[in-house]
Amino acid sequence: MVSAPTVPEALDDVDIANAEAFRRLDxxxxxxxxxxxxxxxIPGYTDDLVLTSGAPMAWEDYVGGQREALIGGALFEGLAATREEAVEGFASGRIRVGACHDYGAVGSLAGIYTASMPVFVVENRALGNVGFCNFYEGKEPRRLNYGCYDEGVHERLLHVNTVLAPVVGEAIRRTGGVPLKSLIARALRMGDEVHSRNAAASMLFNREILPAVLDMVRDDVPGVRETMVHLAENDYFFLRLSMAAAKVSADAMVVPGSTLVSAMAFSCRGFAIKLAGLGDRWFEGPPPVHEGKLFAGHSEDEITWMGGESPITETVGLGGFAQACALTLQEYQGGSAAVMIERNEQMYEITQGESSTYRIPLFDFRGTPTAIDARKVLATGITPVMDVGLAGRDGGQIGAGIIRAPRECFELAMTAFEAAL
Amino acid sequence: MVSAPTVPEALDDVDIANAEAFRRLDxxxxxxxxxxxxxxxIPGYTDDLVLTSGAPMAWEDYVGGQREALIGGALFEGLAATREEAVEGFASGRIRVGACHDYGAVGSLAGIYTASMPVFVVENRALGNVGFCNFYEGKEPRRLNYGCYDEGVHERLLHVNTVLAPVVGEAIRRTGGVPLKSLIARALRMGDEVHSRNAAASMLFNREILPAVLDMVRDDVPGVRETMVHLAENDYFFLRLSMAAAKVSADAMVVPGSTLVSAMAFSCRGFAIKLAGLGDRWFEGPPPVHEGKLFAGHSEDEITWMGGESPITETVGLGGFAQACALTLQEYQGGSAAVMIERNEQMYEITQGESSTYRIPLFDFRGTPTAIDARKVLATGITPVMDVGLAGRDGGQIGAGIIRAPRECFELAMTAFEAAL
Known part of the structure; x- marks a missing residue:
């Protein structure tokens, strides 16, 4: 486990606790x-461990694409030679399943981590806490994190491990680290909301590491050209950095007595949230409600839930909470500019404050609505909105859209919160 | 209000001519x-020639910063050893002054070109016509195109000539040319209007030449690293490419009988326009009307006009005509999101059509208002809006803002148009 940030003295007034949680996030x-x-x-990571998205569950509870993704992870890591051996390994406990959030990590869709997979190490320099996210697999719709595992998926993951991640890692180290907050703020002015759209942020990141990259070419470091060309072609590359940045920011919110949401994630079973005031407890409801746009040739009944922790971006006031910055998403995930703007405005009704850094040009640089207050969700009936990719029954991405967190999570959380008072 | 032009049945009908001019532009x-x-x-370019912005004028008519910039150009090119010698050279005709537009070029602010200055060569692959623009001097407020010339300006211009332009040129040639239309369309989705904001377009251009650049580092081409770092730090770099792209697009509009505006430019004396139906004639009015935001420490009475041809971008439906794409400009040039949106919407009332490529996400991807119809300007009283940098009396940039073309230009143009019928 990752060391939790130092917790200040207990505060029992909810408003004061929420203000403090917001301050720490901001x-x-x-x-x-x-x-x-x-x-x-990753502290506590062992070779037999495969991480996946959502509140922790027993192996038997993972079904469909998320179960397939776990099996794919075990095969990729060489923990099993066959599908059957993997299933048997998980069932016997020889291969362990863990929840990403418990390890300071966040997973995209199914969110599979294995021991050899490279991760971004992101540090919150305000508090010292650390978080992780692994790499984007590439544009191919068939990906491990969308429940697919085959020769192509294997090859691409191996390429990330052996070429892409080492080059990017060396460039980051040579650069002396890259500050992500100002970069994200800038991307919001360039049409991204850094969840479903990361085109500008990816370019800004590439620009930050460019001097180091040029030096690496000069120094004949292998794989630099292909890595940079790959990065230049993958507008989604930055999402994993945005998620890790959001994770270390949200982890800073741990404040006893706060009703602010400190994590949102889902598994194949359902959607779950954590509260800043209730530590590591998850409050789980049904799967999210969705509204999406499917790629040609796919239909509504194919949509399946196989996990997702990218809503950590919405938890910190990005993604759906900044969608008025990224109106081009109407093409990718449906809707119109007016609908996106209205949805974004609605989020101010359920949040504690406005980001002092992440701002929306269309709203005259008003800060993004930040830090969902579970009390306000229940009082207004407005549930948090998230921009997500949609997975298909048979694996792979079949579309994109918005989802809403189910009200049940907030009801359970507030019941537990009141019981703990 | 101008009386509606008579509508003949044949091909000289104004509406048909305008539709054709729009089609060629689009x-x-x-x-x-x-x-x-x-x-x-540049065809016809001779060593004794210095180009500058605006409708052509005699040497004696250039005053203030634009005159200083011409003198600076002559000194930079070695056409004179001293200021006095330069003045004498221009007066005697030994050094010639030309208008950029007459040479297929467009100038930023004072728009000085000299024989040794590198220019981008931009080709309109739809019609085969070619246009030019020289290089951005860098972020320093003291620049030749803002009427300044001193040791620092000299050094920076020389650096462009000897390091920056050769590297960028080789990268462009190795890439096999870079298509600008799709790049600009993409930049409009990323917060640019490619006149006063070029942050995304500059990054997108750098991305296009990246593979060639990496090969050049491998091949030990000198100056590559510093050039790429310079490009990465200069968000305005792309403006000159945007201007050259607009110039070759607008030049394609020459159609007898058309009342569409094919160029807008100004000098120290005044603002001028050309019509697609009247060839190379300029129709000149007073200086533009402005509304701006000054950098700290500067005041309104310092604003001076020393030329500008970047309104070629507005001529083709970019810049002020796409400002709803670039709402962050409210910070740089004043105003609010609402005012910018309203101004952008207004431009649909004076234009022939909507771009089929350049689109505004906020308007649900409606094409930008494109091709100003002089008749509509007179009928509505709405004048074209442009996003520009503001120059100070003593040289240098002192702010940014929007300007409006003066109505007089359109009155003169339509009077001449009717006389020519």
Missing amino acids: AADPWVVDVAPARDV | AADPWVVDVAPARDV
């Missing part, structure tokens, strides 16, 4: 400082 | 294909 200062295999940098 | 396909000294690629 002050977060995430920097990406390294790339290394999960086993080398 | 079909333009600008590619940057080379960088070379002005003397080597």
